[in-house]
Amino acid sequence: MSLELRGLTKRFGxxxxxxxxxLTLGAGETVALLGPSGCGKSTLLRLVAxxxxxxxxxxxxxxxxxxxxxPQRRDVGMVFQTYALFPHLDVAGNVAFGMVEDRVPAAExxxxxxxxxxxxxxxxxxxxRVDRLSGGQQxxxxxxxxxxxxxxxxxxxxxLSNLDEQLRQALKGELARxxxxxxxxxxxxxHDQSEAFALADRVALMRAGRIVQVGAGEELLERPVSGxxxxxxxxxxxxxxAPAGVLTSGRTGAVGAALFRADLAQLLPLQDxxxxxxxARAMHTQAGEALTVDAQVAAAQRDGLGWRLLLDVPTWGVxxxxxxxxxxxxxxxxxxxxxxxxxxxxxxxxxELPGEQHGDQHGDQQDNRQGKHVKETGxxxx
Amino acid sequence: MRLRARSNAxxxxxxxxxxxxxxxxxxxxxxxxxxxxxxxGGAATLYLAAFLLVPLGVILAxxxxxxGEPAGAALWNxxxxxxxxxxxxxxxxxxxxxxxxxxxxxxxxxxxFARYRFPGKRALTAxxxxxxxxxxxVAGIGFMALAGPRxxxxxxxxxxxxxVLAAHVFYNFAVVARLVASFLERVAPQLEEAAATLGAGRxxxxxxxxxxxxxxxxxxxxxxxxxxxxxxxxxxxxxxxAARFATLExxxxxxxxxxxxxxxxxxxxxxxxVLVLGAASLYTRLQERLAVPVAPGAAERAPTAGxxxxxxxxxLLAGGxxxxxxxxxxxxxxxxxxxxFPSFANFTNLLSVQPTLSFPGLWRxxxxxxxxxxxxxxxxxxxxxxxxxxxxxxxxxxxxxxxxLPLATSPITLAFGYLLTFPLLVTTFWGIPLAxxxxxxxxxxxTLLPALRSMPRQQLEAAALLGAGPAxxxxxxELPLLRTALxxxxxxxxxxxxxxxxxTLLLVRPEYATLPVAIYDRLGRPGAVNYGQALALAxxxxxxxxxxxxxxxxxxxxxx
Numbered sequence: 001m002s003l004e005l006r007g008l009t010k011r012f013g014x015x016x017x018x019x020x021x022x023l024t025l026g027a028g029e030t031v032a033l034l035g036p037s038g039c040g041k042s043t044l045l046r047l048v049a050x051x052x053x054x055x056x057x058x059x060x061x062x063x064x065x066x067x068x069x070x071p072q073r074r075d076v077g078m079v080f081q082t083y084a085l086f087p088h089l090d091v092a093g094n095v096a097f098g099m100v101e102d103r104v105p106a107a108e109x110x111x112x113x114x115x116x117x118x119x120x121x122x123x124x125x126x127x128x129r130v131d132r133l134s135g136g137q138q139x140x141x142x143x144x145x146x147x148x149x150x151x152x153x154x155x156x157x158x159x160l161s162n163l164d165e166q167l168r169q170a171l172k173g174e175l176a177r178x179x180x181x182x183x184x185x186x187x188x189x190x191h192d193q194s195e196a197f198a199l200a201d202r203v204a205l206m207r208a209g210r211i212v213q214v215g216a217g218e219e220l221l222e223r224p225v226s227g228x229x230x231x232x233x234x235x236x237x238x239x240x241x242a243p244a245g246v247l248t249s250g251r252t253g254a255v256g257a258a259l260f261r262a263d264l265a266q267l268l269p270l271q272d273x274x275x276x277x278x279x280a281r282a283m284h285t286q287a288g289e290a291l292t293v294d295a296q297v298a299a300a301q302r303d304g305l306g307w308r309l310l311l312d313v314p315t316w317g318v319x320x321x322x323x324x325x326x327x328x329x330x331x332x333x334x335x336x337x338x339x340x341x342x343x344x345x346x347x348x349x350x351x352e353l354p355g356e357q358h359g360d361q362h363g364d365q366q367d368n369r370q371g372k373h374v375k376e377t378g379x380x381x382x
Numbered sequence: 383m384r385l386r387a388r389s390n391a392x393x394x395x396x397x398x399x400x401x402x403x404x405x406x407x408x409x410x411x412x413x414x415x416x417x418x419x420x421x422x423g424g425a426a427t428l429y430l431a432a433f434l435l436v437p438l439g440v441i442l443a444x445x446x447x448x449x450g451e452p453a454g455a456a457l458w459n460x461x462x463x464x465x466x467x468x469x470x471x472x473x474x475x476x477x478x479x480x481x482x483x484x485x486x487x488x489x490x491x492x493x494x495f496a497r498y499r500f501p502g503k504r505a506l507t508a509x510x511x512x513x514x515x516x517x518x519x520v521a522g523i524g525f526m527a528l529a530g531p532r533x534x535x536x537x538x539x540x541x542x543x544x545x546v547l548a549a550h551v552f553y554n555f556a557v558v559a560r561l562v563a564s565f566l567e568r569v570a571p572q573l574e575e576a577a578a579t580l581g582a583g584r585x586x587x588x589x590x591x592x593x594x595x596x597x598x599x600x601x602x603x604x605x606x607x608x609x610x611x612x613x614x615x616x617x618x619x620x621x622x623x624a625a626r627f628a629t630l631e632x633x634x635x636x637x638x639x640x641x642x643x644x645x646x647x648x649x650x651x652x653x654x655x656v657l658v659l660g661a662a663s664l665y666t667r668l669q670e671r672l673a674v675p676v677a678p679g680a681a682e683r684a685p686t687a688g689x690x691x692x693x694x695x696x697x698l699l700a701g702g703x704x705x706x707x708x709x710x711x712x713x714x715x716x717x718x719x720x721x722x723f724p725s726f727a728n729f730t731n732l733l734s735v736q737p738t739l740s741f742p743g744l745w746r747x748x749x750x751x752x753x754x755x756x757x758x759x760x761x762x763x764x765x766x767x768x769x770x771x772x773x774x775x776x777x778x779x780x781x782x783x784x785x786x787l788p789l790a791t792s793p794i795t796l797a798f799g800y801l802l803t804f805p806l807l808v809t810t811f812w813g814i815p816l817a818x819x820x821x822x823x824x825x826x827x828x829t830l831l832p833a834l835r836s837m838p839r840q841q842l843e844a845a846a847l848l849g850a851g852p853a854x855x856x857x858x859x860e861l862p863l864l865r866t867a868l869x870x871x872x873x874x875x876x877x878x879x880x881x882x883x884x885x886t887l888l889l890v891r892p893e894y895a896t897l898p899v900a901i902y903d904r905l906g907r908p909g910a911v912n913y914g915q916a917l918a919l920a921x922x923x924x925x926x927x928x929x930x931x932x933x934x935x936x937x938x939x940x941x942x
Contacts, residue, residue: 049575049579050578050579051575051578051579070578070583071575071578071579072577072578072579072580072581072582072583072586073581074579076579077579077580078575078576078579080572080575080576082570082572084570084572084573084575084576085576086573086576086577086591086594086595087595088591088594088595088597089594097577097580097582097590098580098581098582100590101580101581101582101586102581145576145580146579146580148580149580149581155579
């Protein structure tokens, strides 16, 4: 059984909330819809749930067109952002709600409620009033309630966003474990990329009603499809045009945006005066060889255990952000504004960002030339 | 609200979704020590003691132990009399039946209004509040004009249970529809969506989610309706004057004003007070349960074809019931005694008739009504504000709980208490405005109290830090912020006084006749000319009340 979205479009008046979105979910797969608020991710989820009718496009569940099927006959479970627990029912009543609709016999229902409450860690709280639960407990009840009728697919609408930070971290791990163990297809809406990467097999990045990129978390981080995507995912060294053109392909002239992976670069001490002021074109040595440019520390900030340096690179005409630890700075000395050093950047540190594509994307179509030899040091800022 | 506070204290995790409608500070602890609030509390207590508790106490003493009789004798004699027992059962029965019918009509309307958008909804919502502020006399005459002996429908339903029930539904329909609809509008639509994703269709969701959620609000509205119908006076006096339709309220009036059997009247007042107080305390209990999780979201949706039919049918029925008597009243007011339409004959007759002391003309009745309404609005605002201020800023919880009593005190009970307690005051001009003020008091207090409570505590604290004491804060911060609430409360009080009938009838002296009294007086006189003048007067009163309602409509929010 698979879920297929084909060109789904939803307009509210003049606003196109969901714009020609196509996406396919494989069996047991969890996909996160990630994007800033107002990007249409919740609307897309509501379209899948059947709570909204699309203006165009089709929705196929297990090969069957369910575009016109009302939510109560769709075989999907949903966890709402506000949980939407029924205040007139106790915890067990909430969890059993869907099974009553499915005419599950009372004894079986009770057994399943007990089983589910144990699963979400609320054993023994069945007769508790829902307004006597903490936020985290309410969230678990909402999850148990959605799971109870054993739906073919689970929809989660920012289920952790109403919780405080500590609880969110704890529940994030728990939810990831549960989703993995259940092996259920799930669509997870969030604006928090750490949630998306922790919980989902694939992440669909949304912007202005469109899916701009789909792929595993690593792919998205390493090969963001556009400047916007790179910045949204937390990359700090995203530049427009020129330097990227110079450094990635040897061509001059503008391309789209370019991403510089400072974590792949190396900081070198200044050797002698001869190194200073080399013309940019002179740095085109042999293919695959690291380029070395002058840099000057514009600002140095302690960032937890490491450093965050702003490096002016006159040759490229930009300021890049470099993150790293003391040991990587051992050769160049204590970072302070004005310190001059050299920055050695391998060709793969530069990446052209081709721009956003639309329609169905599976991320794996790009060649994998850069491989996976990525140092982990540079990414803790994201 | 109290429940929520307790659950917060009970667990240290963070609570569920925040409720923007819920005040974020406790009620019991005032923000800052506020001597002014205690002065206000003292004043409100004194007023309620003098003009409510003492009269009620006098009735109690009279009913339980009348002078020259053994204690309890009157109570026993009255309660063992099958006639009075019959009156009690009839009063209960008609009130229950009226309530049932009102809910049966009001609940579907509330559901449709809370969940669907359709053209003309705002105008219809406004129209539905018309009966809410219509004086009982106008409602009574409206139904007379519709289905009375000279009614436009041509069937004479006077002295039938049907017309009594119809009038009660007309009167209370808006209470149910408004209260339940405004509650449902606050209930998060996600609850119904959640039901849908769990497999419940439209009707199953209605049955398993929406109706249970609406239950406390519906019951609260039903109890309020029950109280109004239980103490029904004006409409029954006009539409079904036969003895078999007399409610306790009418019986008390008859015993007091006509038969002078004050002991028996006192006993019946006690019986009525106990029953109504029971219902009123049930009402406040239910109101406490009206706190539900609310979440932002578009609750309104476009109706489907089937729903459109339902909405149409509902509007036709409810709208017809509400508009028919009012339209009938206007049509007949502009029909001459000879039958010509349109004609101003009734109005010219009204103006040309020579008023005597016992036969008030338009100008005297209008003048009296406006004077009494102005005075009683002033008193009710003053005392109502003192009450609300003491409860919200001084933590006078006792007063808050005592506010049930004025709500449960019927007009006839109050007037009867004044007659017994202040026989001299009642002969003066002040008896009527004081009674009106007390009857308007609970409405004023219930309008001002939530407005005062919803003011953020930080605003008051900021004012204090900027150097303003309680009095200056009241003057420079609270009163300006309360302007709309005060206006709403004033409109309420004014409309209540303009339309008040029962207490006025019992306390009135001929020279102080108000519009409702003058209308009732003309109805009691023979002939088409007098009937026509009653209609003309009722049209004037209706117009005045509609004006007040327009003010209410603009910013109508209170705890009712």
